[in-house]
Amino acid sequence: MTTEVPEPLAAPTLRATATPLPTTLVMTLVPAAAALDIVGGYLNGLLGLPTFMDMIGTCVAAIVLGPWWGALTGVLANVGGAAIYGPTNIPFALANVAGALVWGYGVRTFGMGRNGGTYFLLNVLVGLVVAMVAAPIVLFLFGGSTGHPSDLVTAALVGAGQAIVAAVFASNVLVAVADKVIAGFVGLAIIHALPARYTAGLRLPGDVQGRTLLVATAGTVAGIAIVLAYLLFAPPPPVA
Numbered sequence: 355m356t357t358e359v360p361e362p363l364a365a366p367t368l369r370a371t372a373t374p375l376p377t378t379l380v381m382t383l384v385p386a387a388a389a390l391d392i393v394g395g396y397l398n399g400l401l402g403l404p405t406f407m408d409m410i411g412t413c414v415a416a417i418v419l420g421p422w423w424g425a426l427t428g429v430l431a432n433v434g435g436a437a438i439y440g441p442t443n444i445p446f447a448l449a450n451v452a453g454a455l456v457w458g459y460g461v462r463t464f465g466m467g468r469n470g471g472t473y474f475l476l477n478v479l480v481g482l483v484v485a486m487v488a489a490p491i492v493l494f495l496f497g498g499s500t501g502h503p504s505d506l507v508t509a510a511l512v513g514a515g516q517a518i519v520a521a522v523f524a525s526n527v528l529v530a531v532a533d534k535v536i537a538g539f540v541g542l543a544i545i546h547a548l549p550a551r552y553t554a555g556l557r558l559p560g561d562v563q564g565r566t567l568l569v570a571t572a573g574t575v576a577g578i579a580i581v582l583a584y585l586l587f588a589p590p591p592p593v594a
Contacts, residue, residue, distance in 0.1 A: 413541035
């Protein structure tokens with residue numbers, strides 16, 4: 355008597371090459387995500403927060419649709435945001451594109467959405483990459499200061515003897531990492547709220563036992579903690 359040995363179950367695959375995306379999904383999600391970026395950045399400015407909150411939609415589009423659709427979302431958001439912030443907002447589209455590519459390829463190709471820990475690291479990586487792209491723009495187009503609250507950290511570092519280049523990069527890294535951790539986990543909550551047919555095949559934290567809200571909340575709290583640390587140690591604004 356022989357016993358048949360069942361074939362091992364195939365490991366779940368990433369949706370790197372999936373069926374063609376529904377046109378209606380792309381045509382709806384891209385402009386909606388770009389609008390979310392613009393609104394998030396505007397509200398962040400109104401509140402005077404030391405973050406940006408202008409890439410949540412980019413994150414959603416990059417993960418759900420793909421990295422290059424996310425890049426298009428980021429470009430549309432920055433061009434559209436120029437109506438509010440002026441043309442100085444447009445060069446930072448390069449930073450949005452970079453962030454979209456890291457989010458999209460990180461989840462869809464390299465599996466960095468498989469659990470909360472790897473997804474947190476992915477958002478930190480997005481922040482680092484965005485900072486590396488944005489800092490030269492701040493330096494060479496704006497002389498090291500854009501009027502953002504992160505300029506306080508830059509000024510403090512320069513006052514402590516740091517070169518302007520190092521100071522701008524350091525302040526951009528601090529703010530961008532905090533911002534992208536928050537954006538990434540808020541984006542995660544939005545993605546899980548979409549119909550399941552649009553996210554089928556994506557490996558994202560929170561898929562098991564309804565832990566979506568817990569994972570998204572924990573990641574957002576971690577980002578807020580970084581922001582609070584920034585506020586605690588940032589020097590006070592200079593007296594006019």
